[in-house]
Amino acid sequence: MANNQSSPEAGVGPDRKAALNHTLRHRILTMQIAPGSVLDEVALSEEFGLSRPPVREAMRQLAGEGFIELEANRPARVTSMSYQSLRDFFLIAPMIYVAATRLAAEHASKADIAGLREIQDSFRDAVHSNDVDGRVFYNDKFHLRVGEIANNAYILPSLRRLLIDHARIGKIFYRPSNARMLEELHEASRQHDEIIDAIANHDADRAEVLIRAHLDLSRKNMAMYAAPEGMAISLGV
Amino acid sequence: MANNQSSPEAGVGPDRKAALNHTLRHRILTMQIAPGSVLDEVALSEEFGLSRPPVREAMRQLAGEGFIELEANRPARVTSMSYQSLRDFFLIAPMIYVAATRLAAEHASKADIAGLREIQDSFRDAVHSNDVDGRVFYNDKFHLRVGEIANNAYILPSLRRLLIDHARIGKIFYRPSNARMLEELHEASRQHDEIIDAIANHDADRAEVLIRAHLDLSRKNMAMYAAPEGMAISLGV
DNA sequence: TGAGTGCATCTTGTCTACAAAAAGTAGACT
DNA sequence: AGTCTACTTTTTGTAGACAAGATGCACTCA
Numbered sequence A, B: 001m002a003n004n005q006s007s008p009e010a011g012v013g014p015d016r017k018a019a020l021n022h023t024l025r026h027r028i029l030t031m032q033i034a035p036g037s038v039l040d041e042v043a044l045s046e047e048f049g050l051s052r053p054p055v056r057e058a059m060r061q062l063a064g065e066g067f068i069e070l071e072a073n074r075p076a077r078v079t080s081m082s083y084q085s086l087r088d089f090f091l092i093a094p095m096i097y098v099a100a101t102r103l104a105a106e107h108a109s110k111a112d113i114a115g116l117r118e119i120q121d122s123f124r125d126a127v128h129s130n131d132v133d134g135r136v137f138y139n140d141k142f143h144l145r146v147g148e149i150a151n152n153a154y155i156l157p158s159l160r161r162l163l164i165d166h167a168r169i170g171k172i173f174y175r176p177s178n179a180r181m182l183e184e185l186h187e188a189s190r191q192h193d194e195i196i197d198a199i200a201n202h203d204a205d206r207a208e209v210l211i212r213a214h215l216d217l218s219r220k221n222m223a224m225y226a227a228p229e230g231m232a233i234s235l236g237v
Numbered sequence C: 001t002g003a004g005t006g007c008a009t010c011t012t013g014t015c016t017a018c019a020a021a022a023a024g025t026a027g028a029c030t
Numbered sequence D: 001a002g003t004c005t006a007c008t009t010t011t012t013g014t015a016g017a018c019a020a021g022a023t024g025c026a027c028t029c030a
Helices: A016-029 A041-047 A052-065 A083-107 A110-128 A132-150 A156-172 A179-200 A204-221 B016-029 B041-047 B052-065 B083-107 B110-128 B132-150 B156-172 B179-200 B204-229
Strands: A068-071 A074-078 B068-071 B074-078
Touching: A016 A052, A016 A132, A016 A156, A041 A052, A052 A068, A052 A156, A052 B052, A083 A132, A083 A156, A083 A179, A083 A204, A083 B083, A110 A132, A110 A179, A132 A156, A132 A179, A156 A204, A156 B156, A179 A204, B016 B052, B016 B132, B016 B156, B041 B052, B052 B068, B052 B156, B083 B132, B083 B156, B083 B179, B083 B204, B110 B132, B110 B179, B132 B156, B132 B179, B156 B204, B179 B204
Parallel strands: none
Antiparallel strands: A068 A074, B068 B074
16 A cells, blocks of 8 residues: 555545545546546556455446446446437437426425525536536536435436536537637526526426526537437426 | 246356346346345355355446445345335326337337337237236336337436336236236237337337327226225335 | 443455456467 | 467456444343
8 A cells, every 4th residue: 555645636534435436426527537438447446545346336336327338348438428419418308307397396395495505606606716627516416406306216317317418518518718608607507596496486387497498508509519409298197 | 038036047157247137137127026125245146156246246236227225334225115106107207208219219220120029029928928027027128128229328217217116016006816907918018019010110209199008008007906905015114 | 120331243345366358469370 | 471379468357355334132230
């Protein structure tokens, strides 16, 4: 156990396994590790002061959530993205996001709202301070929390999967030089606030309108890639 | 179908790990292992002739797909079901099933259709021979294959999660003595055939109508025959 | 007698070492 | 000279043993 110092974020600690999970997620979401990259088990185990078995367990878990892809006798690779996946994303995202947001509006408690506002505060700060990774990270946390508030075990899996690529798309198409894009980030932040208000008021219809507008904003930013319109499938029977 | 009861193929084999995965899924889907049950690592490792690490890896993977639930320093338990999860299921299932089936209708190739028909043949056989587990298993395989044909990475996670409980609901509310339920199973089988036809004709609209009717049939069976008997689902806490 | 505490036991979590499979490389043969 | 093959190297997969945490029981003490 010679060099635990060389690792910046984690190398020692009570729960190094949680650190591994957390850090890997963060790196994949912010594309510090690019889609398609190979993850070396020994390198990770050394960096986080773990042996390979717990690292392998974490890999399996991440694979189950769609962060990475595993193949027998081959190295783990970060889930890849393609032009096709971009189309697939904007085809399905509205349906899932709308469903999650509507359900959240129906179920949210006062504590849920408080939790959302806390995350949104961090998101707003990241936007205003031009912290790109922070913005991506807290945007992910925001929508994931909405999904948790929705409190429906069947919608969360797809929402989780969508959020992974939502984060990465947000990084891929970010152009810091573009002033209009910056303005639209502030608009997105305001939309978050409005979504929280709608959820707090248990106004599912308004929440749906807002979340659709929220996604449209993202889609417009990458209109050059001809992202398709979402499927119009209503929730409920 | 291949009936994996106690331990016929366990112990030896070229890919005991695949056998473990496969068998565990099957047991959970058919409720040979009840929701809420604990899974003992050493028992499984002994049954399948593996050591604990690969068993633990398999558990992580199954947890990621929603078959089991893991908690730190506590035994793995089969994902529980409740009255609430029933409501949640029928709230979300139409949306996801419809989306998957519509997409499948748009993307299906001749080979896809052939694969579907093969699965449906097994399903029909299971229905006609009153093989309850086989029926549940091949129904799961059928809808999962439809989801794979849809070829959209973002809809599959929720579909997978839904199918787990779809299978278990199908077993919970099955009443072999009820003649009308038997007739409705045959109706479900005919619906499968029609769904395949619609997909083969790339008729998304018709496929949607059919899949909605298919789900309504399941829902009616529950309401009619299960509810009167008192909702005796003692599954999981 | 009841409640709290310490111990025994079992289960989960982790580590080191070994086995197997794939990839890359050098050599020999055609 | 090119290609096939055998070997070396690297990486993944597995095994068995050890450590840590949790649970249940018995025992002690008020």
